[in-house]
Amino acid sequence: MPKLDEFDVAIIDALQDNARATNVEIAEKVNLSQSPCLRRIRALEERGVIRGYRADLDRQAVGLELTVFVAFKVIRHSRENAQEFQQALMEIPEIVSCYMISGDLDFLAEVVVENLAAYERLLTERMLVLPQVTDIRSNFAIRSVKTGGPLKLPPARG
Structure with a gap:
């Protein structure tokens, strides 16, 4: 299991809350500068911790009842x-x-x-x-x- 530090956990929490947030917004939220934040996000993606990004659909609204x-x-x-x-x-x-x-x-x-x-x-x-x-x-x-x-x-x- 990959080791996650407090910055990794904060980044993951921020992305789970809003995967469309910009790197600037995430960096600000987790108290990191933009470059280290982006490097950490890329590393989490490469390690498979972050598997992908997708839209969370309302099932009823798209006819899946x-x-x-x-x-x-x-x-x-x-x-x-x-x-x-x-x-x-x-x-x-x-x-x-x-x-x-x-x-x-x-x-x-x-x-x-x-x-x-x-x-x-x-x-x-x-x-x-x-x-x-x-x-x-x-x-x-x-x-x-x-x-x-x-x-x-x-x-x-x-």
């Missing part, structure tokens, strides 16, 4: 099956996040689609036909309480 949490159980637990299944899930763009989990089921995916009919198509045409799947359980979100929040970083070390 249904969020479904889908739990999958797979046939056999093997490295090959897990990798093959994970790759299949990565190729489904409606899956916006996915986790391998412990417990009765093996994977939990967050699916975002236009409506129930779109989810039914996705379920029957893409997910139920995956060869490793033995069970799928769908839980429909009633209301979004919190999504896409910033990560609460541990205290700086170093």
Whole structure:
């Protein structure tokens, strides 16, 4: 795990708050001059701490009104099956996040689609036909309480 000092943590917090902030604004916010601030941002990007930047969309405003949490159980637990299944899930763009989990089921995916009919198509045409799947359980979100929040970083070390 890369060591993050207090400046790195402050920069990351500032970018999570507003990824469109200019280097000047970030440098001012974290009490660094512009050049060292920019070098630190570039270093965080190169080390993979900052993976990218993107717009945080309002799902309803863009016509994506249904969020479904889908739990999958797979046939056999093997490295090959897990990798093959994970790759299949990565190729489904409606899956916006996915986790391998412990417990009765093996994977939990967050699916975002236009409506129930779109989810039914996705379920029957893409997910139920995956060869490793033995069970799928769908839980429909009633209301979004919190999504896409910033990560609460541990205290700086170093």
